Amino acid sequence: MAITIKELAEICNVSRGTVDRALNGRPGISGATRERIQQVAREYHYRPHLIASSLSRGKSMSIGVVVFDLKNRFFSQMSNAISLTARSHGYFTYISVTEKDIESEKQILHNLASRRVDGLIMLPITQGRTYIRELKELEIPIVTIGNQLPGIPHVSINDFKAAYDSAEYISRAGYKRICFVCPPLRKKGTGNGRLNIASQDRRTQGFIHFMKKNGTLKYEILMGKDFSSVAVSMVRAGKEKTAFFCSSDVYALELLKYFRETGISVPKDAGLMGFDNLDILTFINPRITTVSTSIEEAGKQAMETLLKVIADEKVEKTNYIPFQICPGETL
């Protein structure tokens, strides 16, 4: 068993309070006794008991991170950044995986609340009034990434503008027909507890906005799960050369794979652009044109914003991180 502060006090013939002052750099103690106590603490391999400390101070120095899935590169890169940033401030992260299950998410949030995490970073799956009320009832500082929830500070890229700029980029590459691929939109439900696709939604809006502004261009939106086969038929129908602008690299990768399997060559037969600049793209041939969203930066920012909220500092409700278009070989 590890030695406690009380035992240290006895050994050093001082009081608990004095030991505390010595070990935690608190003022009101002479250099000599501080040295002595620290020395004894080292000898006995004293290890502070953060649980007891948390209980006493009302701060757990831990924060909860709630993501869909760590298998997804987006979340793992982000969690990596969050974890590092948190630790550099003395916080450790409970990273938990919802698997996009609403019930799991709820349970996780309650458990984290019971663990008295000092803050939460999450990518909300759900939205709606009830959901937000539940989140607020946790009485824990929250920052969201990606999908936004009204009234809760969040960090993301300017999805609208990024999609708008990308559409412009594609059209400048000479395409007269652009197809936006965004399967998650399909899941749009109604009422409380429906899936939160705010981020995807804003990308779609940005895309549409550009296309409408440039009336000569044709556009379509693919939101079925079967987007790959639909895309292939579109290409085969072959009126005009089409660019497929995917709301995530994940879909662009799927599409590229399916195109290859069906003998469609990119960019000869069709254009392709993704979103997110997942780091695996470097291994993909041809290099997929995409939008870089600096996932790590988002994670870092989210954590830093959260720390401000915890410290009761004012923060912006919306924090945009920079993005940029990464030219590839698929347009």
Next chain:
Amino acid sequence: MAITIKELAEICNVSRGTVDRALNGRPGISGATRERIQQVAREYHYRPHLIASSLSRGKSMSIGVVVFDLKNRFFSQMSNAISLTARSHGYFTYISVTEKDIESEKQILHNLASRRVDGLIMLPITQGRTYIRELKELEIPIVTIGNQLPGIPHVSINDFKAAYDSAEYISRAGYKRICFVCPPLRKKGTGNGRLNIASQDRRTQGFIHFMKKNGTLKYEILMGKDFSSVAVSMVRAGKEKTAFFCSSDVYALELLKYFRETGISVPKDAGLMGFDNLDILTFINPRITTVSTSIEEAGKQAMETLLKVIADEKVEKTNYIPFQICPGETL
């Protein structure tokens, strides 16, 4: 502020003990009062205080997961499985990233120990007597994945056999010359605190064992950081067609990329085989032949083993998980 058990007791006109019995399904209480207390608890949105509970019970219901880096698919897939398995048993995971920094790893371990995690899962970077002693001094159940540390239970595939079988598979594909690519071996140092590459080492041994057993085959081992360019020159020297067997898919991907850039076609000009079956391989063309190590299974097993250690049950020191060779198009 959340309501406490003490306040609940006052409201219900019972004692703290009784509330505890009601809320935690402990015996020694009448159904009626139990019902009544639970009802009131719900009304007041009572939230158990896991920190207080931990302090009192001496169990934090949390476990520490120490990995190099969540950006690496191997670790993120594993952490995902660990996190899920842990939660299904009521444990939450502190996932922390060392960035392969020995000092960080040490700090993290001490911090986790201070947080009184009930167990640790780690991929050790270092090895050596001192290191192991330090780990043992933490007095926390540990399970390692991949690299093994003497005396500490660990989960991995049978690296030796997997490499042996793979070499056999490659030779059956007709190759007379096989080159094993294993850059980490370079880092092999001496003394305590040297990098732990046990897992890579056993793969190398398995490979060599097969090659020696089959004397007619030629083999080489590439362990420099510049393995890509060396491999290219080997292919260009072009005596015999060579297969490159990489100790990790990560290197196979690098190599494939570099081959492509230098106009070397796989498998026409050279063979290629990886290790780990990272899930991004599905997007890579040509499909890389590899060994599937069921990363998720490893994570799950590690967690389950750890839970047994925590429960003081006997466990095997070495737990192998199944592997299998995944045929691709690169041999």
Next chain:
DNA sequence: GTGAAAGCGCTAACAG
């Protein structure tokens, strides 16, 4: 079946 009380290890306010 229920209550009272002594911890768990640390912190912080107050006295001296």
Next chain:
DNA sequence: CTGTTAGCGCTTTCAC
């Protein structure tokens, strides 16, 4: 500068 003490919220043992 140092000691004392009352918590933090929950668990657990022992009486009744």
